[in-house]
Amino acid sequence: MSKTQRTINVPPASAVVLIVDDMQSMRMLTRTTLKSMGFRRIVESPNGEEALKRLRLMNIDLIICDWDMPQMNGLELLRNLRADQRLNRIPFIMLTAHAEAHLIHESIATGVDSYLVKPYQPTALCSRVNTLLKTPG
Numbered sequence: 001m002s003k004t005q006r007t008i009n010v011p012p013a014s015a016v017v018l019i020v021d022d023m024q025s026m027r028m029l030t031r032t033t034l035k036s037m038g039f040r041r042i043v044e045s046p047n048g049e050e051a052l053k054r055l056r057l058m059n060i061d062l063i064i065c066d067w068d069m070p071q072m073n074g075l076e077l078l079r080n081l082r083a084d085q086r087l088n089r090i091p092f093i094m095l096t097a098h099a100e101a102h103l104i105h106e107s108i109a110t111g112v113d114s115y116l117v118k119p120y121q122p123t124a125l126c127s128r129v130n131t132l133l134k135t136p137g
Contacts, residue, residue: 006091006113007134008061012038016058019044020051020065020077021095026118030064030095033122037129048072052080055087062132064125067096067103075110082111091132095120 008015017039019030027044034042043058045051049072051065063081067074074094081087093114094107104115114128 006089006132008091008129008132009134010061012133013040015039015061016041016043017062017064018042018051018054018060020046020048020063020069020074022046022066022069026066026095029122030125033125034064034129036122037126048074048077048080051077055081055090060090062091062093062129064093064095064129067094067098075107078107078110078112093125093128093132095125 017034019027019042021027021030031042031044043054043060045054047069048065051063052072054060065074065077074096078092078094081090081092091113092111093116094112095116095118097118099117107115113132116124116128
C-alpha cells in the first residue's frame with residue numbers, strides 16, 4: 001500500500017511487534033495470532049501516545065494499530081512515525097473498524113503499509129504480516 005516498501009528484516013522469533021489498541025480483547029486476539037506465526041516479542045500499548053513513548057525507547061520491527069483510541073489515534077501515531085526519520089522505516093498495519101474509502105485513502109496517503117478492517121479473520125492478519133516479512137532473495 002505504501003509508496004516505500006517497508007519490510008520486517010528479522011525472523012518472527014526475533015522481531016519486536018507493537019500492538020496498539022485501547023481494547024484489551026483486541027490486543028489479546030492480535031497477540032494470539034502473532035504467537036501462532038512464531039512471534040515471541042510482543043509489546044502492547046492502549047493508545048498512540050503511550051505507543052509513541054515506547055517507540056522512542058525501544059527498537060520495534062512492526063506496528064499493528066487500531067484507529068480509534070483516546071489521547072492519540074492510530075492515524076496521528078502514523079503521522080508522527082512517518083515524520084520521524086528514526087521511526088519512519090517501521091512497517092505499519094492499520095487494524096480498524098473503519099471501512100470508509102476516504103479513511104483508507106487517507107491512511108495510504110499518510111504511509112500505512114497495510115489496512116485490515118475489523119472484524120477480521122486471523123488468517124487475514126497473517127497474510128498481511130507475511131507480505132511485510134522480507135523473504136530471502
